[in-house]
Amino acid sequence: MALRPGSTPRFAYKGDRLKPLRAFCQTARLGSVSRAAEALYLSQPAVTLQLQALERDLGVRLLERSGRRITLTREGQELYELARPLVEGLDGLDSAFRDRVSGLDAGDLQVAAGSSTILYLLPKIVEAFQARHPEVRLSLHNVTGAGGLELLRSDAVDLAVGSMLDVPADLDYAPVYRFEPMLITPRDHPLAHKPELALGDLSPYGLILPPKRLTTYRLVDLVFHQNRVPYTVALEVGGWEVIKQYVAMGLGISIVTAICLTDADRERLAARSLARYFPSRTYGVVVRKGKFLSPQARAFTELIKPALFERGDYYGTGPSER
Structure with missing residues (x-):
């Protein structure tokens, strides 16, 4: 049947617009039609047909192939930002409705965080959350930054709490607190009592740092190279508690984030700010x-800021203004 002049094409799938939009969002998120088909329990040709119909209906190209991976066009990115919350909202409608009806009396909460965040930042938050919502099953996933992002992208966790320097385009990061970089030494170390502390003053002493793959090591290396100051690494070891213990034993000095320093640490270590040379680190909530x-x-998430205000054992600057 011929179309009347000025009429708009109509496609049968419009009776269920959610299906092609869901196929589009999964393809955009996973970067592959085959992976999207697996996630949707559909055949690859079925997903391809839905994507083609959506492009015909909108009259624009939404996806393009870049090597073996599918990427979004400019128009595709715009549609993705509009469609994703709608699709996820509808997909989560049943669960959201049950939660609204039953309140917070039950359910699961999956949170990803690194060791330092779990050890220093989350205890009071977890304590307050469990006191208010004892029936919610809370699981903390102890993962590194990259591991936490993978869990977020695969929806294995609801949110992540931690520190981020570079925020990927598919994630939102809301920094809550900022902590200064600190030099820690034994209390009787020469640098502990030096009136003015320059970056070059650290050169004669070996540093105890986390492994090279972690952000702290890479940041230390960047700052020393940018200032053309030589440095040596006496020891690489994971975990702020281990690093603090080794510094207290006199095995070296270290550059840490103030989040890990407590009143007990100040009794055995000297701590001095290096904010003049190193950027502060923010900690906050990460969601997809x-x-x-x-x-x-x-x-x-609503408990995070109030709980942090109760902390008095850090060298922080208060709520982040970024």
Whole structure:
């Protein structure tokens, strides 16, 4: 049947617009039609047909192949930002409705965080959350930064709490607190009592640092090279508690984030700010863009700032203004 002049094409799939939009969002998120088909329990040709129909209906190209991976065109990115929260909102409607009806009396909450965040930042938050919502099953996933991002992208966790320097385009990061970089030494170390501390003053002493693959090591290396100051690494070891113990034993000095320093540490270590040379580190909440947060997740994030205000054992500068 011929179309009347000025009429708009109509496609049968419009009766269920959610299906092609869901196929599009999964393909955009996973970068592959085959992986999207697996996630949707559909055949690859079925997903391809839905994507083609969506492009015909909108009259624009939404996806393009870059090597073996599918990427979004400019128009595709715009549609993705519009469609993703709608698709996820509808997909999560049943769960959201049950949560609204039953409140926070039950359910699961999955949170990703690194060791330092779990050890120094989250205890009071977890304590407050469990006191208010004892029926919620809270799971903390102890992962490094890259591991936490993978869990976020695969929806294995609801949110992540930690520090980020570079924020990927598909994630949202809300920094809450900022902590200064600190030099720690034994209390009787020459640098502990030096009136003015320059970066070059650290050169004669071996540094105890986390492994090279971690952000702290890479940041230390960058700052020393930018200032053309030589440095030596006496020891690489994971975990702030181990590093502090080795510094207290006189095995070297270290550059740490103030989040890990407590009143007990100040009795055995000298700590001096290096904010003149090193950037402060922020800690906050990371979520996937367009992610529908459950009431449990929202309740957890709302506790973060009040709980942090109760901390008095850090060299921080208060809530982040970034």
